């Protein structure tokens with residue numbers, strides 16, 4: 001059972017890091033409460049799966065933010081494809097933005113056929129979290 005608990009914590013950490021990029025004000029969204037619909041975002045990074053265009057979106061609606069980032073899809077401003085862009089995340093090591101296999105191809109990720117590796121420095125996101133998680137304890 002211990003492995004399951006660890007996994008849950010790692011997923012929770014991932015979510016915290018991803019949401020951290022949106023800005024502190026989003027905290028009120030997670031916490032619920034009166035400010036729930038008065039959310040201001042500072043931009044979330046996306047990458048288009050069709051034309052590879054990378055962009056930052058500042059005007060996400062509460063409805064768009066209120067979902068798991070893994071299933072969030074927005075329209076691409078470059079090629080105008082509908083729902084083609086998925087969130088990209090910041091590499092914990094070098095700061096480059098890239099699309100996680102967890103978002104682009106969850107089935108492959110689960111089956112172990114794909115890894116969340118930064119294309120710039122080669123850091124495996126899962127391993128990075130495992131290592132930092134271990135060091136903390």
Ligand SMILES: [Zn+2]
Pocket residue numbers: 048049050051052053076077078079080081084
């Ligand atoms: Zn595009």
Ligand SMILES: [Zn+2]
Pocket residue numbers: 091092093094095096118119120121122123
């Ligand atoms: Zn990197």
